[in-house]
Amino acid sequence: MTRMTVEQAIHQALAEEMQRDPRVLLLGEGVATKHRDLVASFGAGRVRNTPLAEAIVAGTAVGAAASGLRPVVDLLFAPFLTYAMDALVNSAGKLRALSGGQFEFPLVTLAMTGSGWCVGAQHNHNLEAMFVHAPGLKVVMPSTPADFKGLMKTAIRDADPVVFFTDLGLLHQEGEVPDGEHVVPLGRAAVRRAGRDVTLVAYAKTVGVCLAAADALASDGIDAEVIDLRTLKPLDTDSVLASIAKTGRLVVVTEASGLCGVAAEIAALAATRALHRLRAPVLRLTGPDAPAPASWVLEQAAVPQPDAVADAVRRLFAEVAAVA
Amino acid sequence: MTRMTVEQAIHQALAEEMQRDPRVLLLGEGVATKHRDLVASFGAGRVRNTPLAEAIVAGTAVGAAASGLRPVVDLLFAPFLTYAMDALVNSAGKLRALSGGQFEFPLVTLAMTGSGWCVGAQHNHNLEAMFVHAPGLKVVMPSTPADFKGLMKTAIRDADPVVFFTDLGLLHQEGEVPDGEHVVPLGRAAVRRAGRDVTLVAYAKTVGVCLAAADALASDGIDAEVIDLRTLKPLDTDSVLASIAKTGRLVVVTEASGLCGVAAEIAALAATRALHRLRAPVLRLTGPDAPAPASWVLEQAAVPQPDAVADAVRRLFAEVAAVA
């Protein structure tokens, strides 16, 4: 175990996987500038700064992935993925199936998003749901340094294209990270706090929000379970359903907006496969259907906060009491 | 009233709106070739063939919209929207808010999608949910010739950017269309068939699928209500909730895949705001999490069919009986 930040955990995973597999290469605007040690260890051929041209950078990664390499491409901020949508959605996500399985696309696309830097909606847009909706892609968005390392390593080893999101609000958060070989399987959620009364489902930044809310609720005698999805696709539906079966109450908390978001998918999961277990309406606490603002106060107002989550849960219990 | 196809209804709406408002112009690859009469009536300046460059075509429409024009831009097939994502998602959808309301983007983007032509996933991808999830955009996807005309006219008059999807399977479908001024408000669903026992929610092609299923169910004594969403954003939540309150059962039927799709949003709506009205689990019948195949048999298999919908509803009633 070593204590390190999310940023360091990502870097360690990249370094270990490049060491382990000579097919792994890193492409992106500034990757060689930011990871000088990787250039030194693995050479300029495998750690390549690129022109500012997200479409061709992603497309090149797709072509290389189908040709025997395992590219990791850093596209910086999530809104810039809009330039790479054809490569990711139409090529990486579809050509395996359209070709009848002739090609594989072992490719990881990195992007940052989330509140914390006051950079506004063209750098901060939690659009991960767009990729969950797209066929053939997998989507990862961890919350702890250990998971960033473990899921990054798994994503790089996976045979399918993975879009790997980093909540920039977590970049400098520290935690214990297992040394060396530490892999976290895709599609497996983590129960961050066990509880009997209500299930709080979150990922990335809002996992911490839910844990804080759970502490507050504990003093009111409400025992909340907190689930960190970690992988958004494939979704760990079993873990979510098992928790609902236990608590009978579901609150989904995301920074991304709710409409057709991951919060909608989790609520739909409950409505379709756990209806008879639900003792109260499902709650969605999400970011608004609005571009992320730059102003600090507005940026904070755009993200569900612990108090809001705790209050919502309390109202949930109050209502149910009223109904009963 | 005049009987015409969806294709003709769209054309009539375009012609009437260009006649009504000199600020309306039509841009896109082939629009001047396909709408020769509009070129003749309104001139080559307002009906412009463009280079094959969806990004600049959409961006130009965004810039023109903010500068006093009302562009309608035809990007042909939905998967081509991936080239226009920055213009639509980062510019049209965000710059009104980011600028503190300085600019308006009265802009309509047209795209076709859906099964019926065996063209495969790079021409057929029901990705409308991606735009529902994006802030600042409105999304329309009608099912009848009259609505295509009425919603197209409203979309062109709306002050916000609208992404207008046409299910290509409906293009040649005929129906009665009111002559002249016929506008259908955005955000208003239509009850296509009133029923007491179960609510079938659909849009575009699957509205017809649900109506066919409803007829089959009627002979089993199951009275299905069929709701055509028509506008996917803003969503007419009241109509859906009112119907659920009446029937207590919800089945959502879409050609688009379910994960973070409109089907998820409707199911989430029920779980969050109508839980105590639900007498049975919500059902999602959607396209698979797979690229649309070209082969006719597979293309048909990828879309919910009337029999499948009817059978699912029957099972729903059977289960509930079993539970009770």
Add this chain to the structure above:
Amino acid sequence: MSAADESLRRLETLCLIRAYEEKLVELQRGGAPGTCTSVGQEACAVGVMAALEARDRILTNHRSAAHLIARGADLGRLMAEVLGRVDGYCGGLSGSLHISAKDLGVVLTSTIVGGELSMAPGVALAQKLGAGEPGGITAVFFGDGAACEGIFHEALNLAVHWRLPLLFVCENNDWQALVHRRETMADRAIAHWAAGHGLAVETVDGNDVGAVEAAAARAVTAIRSDGAPRFLELVTYRLRGHYEPDDQAYVDPAELVHWRARDPILLETTRLRAAGVLDDAGLRQIEARVAARIEAAAHFAEASAWPEPAALTAHVYAREEATP
């Protein structure tokens, strides 16, 4: 093989492509899916393929039949794919628009205009980094329309700056679906855009198969020797419509007359007759062999079974458990 025999073989391939596509036109009239034919452009495919080797990789687009056949594709499997049958190169999932044949080195076909340009540098990068067969290069076929897409600029810049073994083959056929090239760009030549990137550019009569082969051979030799990309503009013309059926009502008849007189098969036949290499009997023999192969292919394709519904999701993800 003697130069004369070589020429006759080339002519037979030209005729084979023409007959194959005309057969599909006939099948389309009978209800089969439409296709984008390359009638009039066959010399581009035959000439360039003659200059490539088995170790090389090829990317193509929606108008791929000539490229595939010139590369030696099995006509039966090609036709089966167009008909959506299980024996097609992609098991019927692709249909005509994105046929890849990995065993022929024809990889990652995309029907998104510019999609082939987006992936080609990655295929060439893999070759440069030693992942492909030693000494192999990549050839990417695209149209004048694709050259209007931004990805054209990004691909050229990356290929030149990274010195990738990539041959750009632009078939400038004057058409971009229903829009004439002159409506999309001020200049007649794509070569001027390419030249701005500082790579070697050659413009050739794309209807003269010998000239195309000679120019392609020069370019391929140069790429193998110094590893840098080259650009070939083939000036040709699309004699049939964009996608069958297409009445070409939008085409200037005089232009058609002009180019029909420059039909590559006519030109080559005339040349070989004048050279005394071909006579009526020889031509009849070629036509007979071609006709027999086309009939056999059609029988094979029409006898091929439809894919099983399971094929819909079988190839979306590498591992079954990966699919949500």
Add this chain to the structure above:
Amino acid sequence: MSAADESLRRLETLCLIRAYEEKLVELQRGGAPGTCTSVGQEACAVGVMAALEARDRILTNHRSAAHLIARGADLGRLMAEVLGRVDGYCGGLSGSLHISAKDLGVVLTSTIVGGELSMAPGVALAQKLGAGEPGGITAVFFGDGAACEGIFHEALNLAVHWRLPLLFVCENNDWQALVHRRETMADRAIAHWAAGHGLAVETVDGNDVGAVEAAAARAVTAIRSDGAPRFLELVTYRLRGHYEPDDQAYVDPAELVHWRARDPILLETTRLRAAGVLDDAGLRQIEARVAARIEAAAHFAEASAWPEPAALTAHVYAREEATP
């Protein structure tokens, strides 16, 4: 105003921009959001703006302070925007990265590299079609990095082919965030790419404010006379980091020394001294006036209130009922 007074006014604007950005650097050290400064590039903005008129429209990007101030922006409102306050030009929603000021004609600023290029043709098209003020043209400022994006190619082709009154102003400052231009393109000049499109291109010393103004005036006059686009490449250098704070550890010190000696303010001061237009006293007066304005602006900005939470959703859609 006499030529001498003009020169002194230009110098004062150069100094004002420098002082404004250095003040923001100081505020950032105190915890304010970072900014992309244009230190070293001020002459580009001042020279081009001097050639534009009130009826013209301007698009800029993330590095916009110089453009806005040279256009006459209120320093207090600019600074308030950077600090996310309610009196900012965008009410604090934009922050520094996408500041638009419609009343100044600085419209549709995008921080997506290439975003300004994507919207500029639409603004110019509106002018061409008579939606703007008579005779107005559009100037779009972008960097060498933006020229690597595909949208650069698409925008040039459209502007040339549609003959749009658009002035392309490329500030080639050798840097693209943390990556040197030489790592992203083979050529030093953007002009060669532009010239391939067949429009008039001029390359100018971007650190010589007089030369920039003269070249811009020539281009603007030409555009107004024949309505066709022009391209200006301004050769300059980014003297500070990409985004504050930035230690420039990745920058070659020799390169910095070389360019510091070519600081546009230094060059202009020297020129004016030599011309006998400026002396120590005059310079001190300018510096005093500038310092006073900066302090006043900072006081205004820091005294400005934070936006109300309602601002988060107030400007997303045109009508309230439009928001879902």
